[in-house]
Amino acid sequence: MAPSAPVLSGRQPVPFGARLAEAMAEHGPVCVGIDPHPALLRAWGLGDDVEGLRRFSLGVVEALGGRVAALKPQSAFFERHGSAGVAVLEEVLAAAAAAGTLTVLDVKRGDIGSTMAGYADAYLRDGSSLAADAVTLSPYLGFGSLRPALDLARQTGRGIFVLALTSNPEGASIQHALDGGVAVAARIAEGAAVENAAVEHPTVEHAPLEHPTVESPAAAAAGDPAPTDVASTDAAARLGSVGLVVGATTGSAVADLGIDLTRMGGAILAPGVGAQGAGARELAEVFGPARRQVLASTSRAVLAAGPEAASLRSALAATVDQAREALQG
Numbered sequence: 001m002a003p004s005a006p007v008l009s010g011r012q013p014v015p016f017g018a019r020l021a022e023a024m025a026e027h028g029p030v031c032v033g034i035d036p037h038p039a040l041l042r043a044w045g046l047g048d049d050v051e052g053l054r055r056f057s058l059g060v061v062e063a064l065g066g067r068v069a070a071l072k073p074q075s076a077f078f079e080r081h082g083s084a085g086v087a088v089l090e091e092v093l094a095a096a097a098a099a100g101t102l103t104v105l106d107v108k109r110g111d112i113g114s115t116m117a118g119y120a121d122a123y124l125r126d127g128s129s130l131a132a133d134a135v136t137l138s139p140y141l142g143f144g145s146l147r148p149a150l151d152l153a154r155q156t157g158r159g160i161f162v163l164a165l166t167s168n169p170e171g172a173s174i175q176h177a178l179d180g181g182v183a184v185a186a187r188i189a190e191g192a193a194v195e196n197a198a199v200e201h202p203t204v205e206h207a208p209l210e211h212p213t214v215e216s217p218a219a220a221a222a223g224d225p226a227p228t229d230v231a232s233t234d235a236a237a238r239l240g241s242v243g244l245v246v247g248a249t250t251g252s253a254v255a256d257l258g259i260d261l262t263r264m265g266g267a268i269l270a271p272g273v274g275a276q277g278a279g280a281r282e283l284a285e286v287f288g289p290a291r292r293q294v295l296a297s298t299s300r301a302v303l304a305a306g307p308e309a310a311s312l313r314s315a316l317a318a319t320v321d322q323a324r325e326a327l328q329g
């Protein structure tokens with residue numbers, strides 16, 4: 001079972017990337033979001049109130065904890081219930097940890113560095129009641145504004161997923177924009193690559209950054225194993241702890257913008273699977289040589305199968321089958 005909290009190995013916490021790679025190998029490359037939308041609470045026969053929120057969210061952890069690579073509570077749906085909702089979020093994080101399941105707290109925070117230090121303290125410090133194994137952050141105040149969170153995550157063995165190419169169509173207006181001829185999203189990927197290259201992973205060897213990313217047509221025609229397969233298999237085994245969010249709905253943007261995700265070295269959280277329309281085909285097309293780094297993320301498509309635990313598990317199993325076929329085949 002993948003440990004859900006940083007576990008001491010000697011005096012160093014085991015980095016998030018290594019723990020995630022282990023969890024993905026055991027359970028498949030899927031993360032289930034806990035997004036207690038009012039409509040889902042109703043569909044489960046629950047009230048849109050704190051008790052409904054609690055039964056829904058803990059029900060998901062009970063059904064899927066210990067059976068999925070990661071759970072991703074969406075903070076917005078807890079915050080909308082006020083401080084009592086945030087208390088439920090704390091319970092959910094603790095319950096997932098007790099079940100041995102990694103948590104990615106989806107908060108998408110971004111602020112000036114001195115304020116980011118406060119967010120880091122909330123989500124990435126040992127002993128904080130809101131600490132998760134990883135958190136989503138927005139780099140749109142500048143990648144460097146994330147520094148306090150990057151540093152604390154590194155110290156405590158936690159992970160960061162930095163928004164690069166989001167799944168919503170509006171994201172392109174900022175993320176595809178050129179900065180000195182380089183797309184903003186490509187600059188963010190470069191920032192993550194630098195972070196991952198700077199960290200020593202105690203459980204795995206360092207890799208050079210130069211992963212081949214394009215299979216030569218001649219090699220393909222000759223039926224040689226693609227060099228990209230070798231690079232991407234290695235990448236999955238040595239995932240860095242700073243990952244990116246790249247939506248599975250982003251079509252050819254990764255290729256069009258010249259973003260080298262294998263070189264980035266971290267995991268790729270890929271939302272957009274299920275309710276937003278992406279499936280196995282999109283996962284394979286969008287991520288190509290970086291597919292083994294991908295943690296496919298889905299919320300409503302699995303949650304809608306509840307409240308019965310067996311139905312939630314079946315929906316998860318179907319998603320894992322699809323993702324495995326697309327990403328690990």
Ligand SMILES: O=C(O)c1cc(=O)[nH]c(=O)n1[C@@H]1O[C@H](COP(=O)(O)O)[C@@H](O)[C@H]1O
Pocket residue numbers: 033035074106108136165166167168245246247271272273274275276297298299300301
């Ligand atoms: O960071 C995220 O998880 C995220 C990034 C992104 O680009 N798009 C995106 O949909 N998400 C989140 O992923 C979840 C998607 O939920 P479903 O559309 O129900 O699968 C929501 O919690 C979103 O906030």
